Amino acid sequence: MWVQIHGLHQNQRNEQNMEAIGSSYFLELLDLDRASLYYAGYRRFLRILVEFDLREPVPTDFDFPFVDETTGVEYCDEITFKYERLVELCYFCGRIGHNLPNCRRMNEEKKNNEVAYLSEIYNSSLKEGIDSPHRHHSTSLQNIGESRGAQSKIV
Numbered sequence: 001m002w003v004q005i006h007g008l009h010q011n012q013r014n015e016q017n018m019e020a021i022g023s024s025y026f027l028e029l030l031d032l033d034r035a036s037l038y039y040a041g042y043r044r045f046l047r048i049l050v051e052f053d054l055r056e057p058v059p060t061d062f063d064f065p066f067v068d069e070t071t072g073v074e075y076c077d078e079i080t081f082k083y084e085r086l087v088e089l090c091y092f093c094g095r096i097g098h099n100l101p102n103c104r105r106m107n108e109e110k111k112n113n114e115v116a117y118l119s120e121i122y123n124s125s126l127k128e129g130i131d132s133p134h135r136h137h138s139t140s141l142q143n144i145g146e147s148r149g150a151q152s153k154i155v
């Protein structure tokens with residue numbers, strides 16, 4: 001799946017960092033979109049093709065510290081990932097391959113505690129492309145998943 005890396009400082013946009021990020025946060029790095037190094041404006045993100053470990057939640061963001069080599073000043077970029085053409089992302093457990101109503105972990109939790117809480121970090125902002133957050137959503141479950149800030153309750 002193609003993943004977009006957002007938030008990387010201009011000086012840090014290079015193939016080495018694409019490779020480093022791809023191999024640290026994903027099961028396998030398959031390819032780099034080198035053309036994305038020249039994206040500008042609102043398309044200023046990098047694209048990498050990766051394979052996921054479906055047993056783990058998808059990575060959402062991380063801090064990327066670096067030192068400006070000319071000034072010696074330390075920076076820390078907040079990097080976020082967006083997933084292209086991501087259809088089935090569970091807003092409860094953050095894993096790919098099933099949707100909210102079919103989440104085994106959520107159903108377990110509901111069984112034990114009667115109430116399950118949606119995570120704040122897994123929502124439609126992780127999706128880019130055919131299922132982008134700019135398009136309308138028709139089901140109420142997706143609307144629950146979209147809410148950010150306060151925890152949403154699924155009863």
Ligand SMILES: [Zn+2]
Binds near residue numbers: 092095098099106
């Ligand atoms: Zn799930």
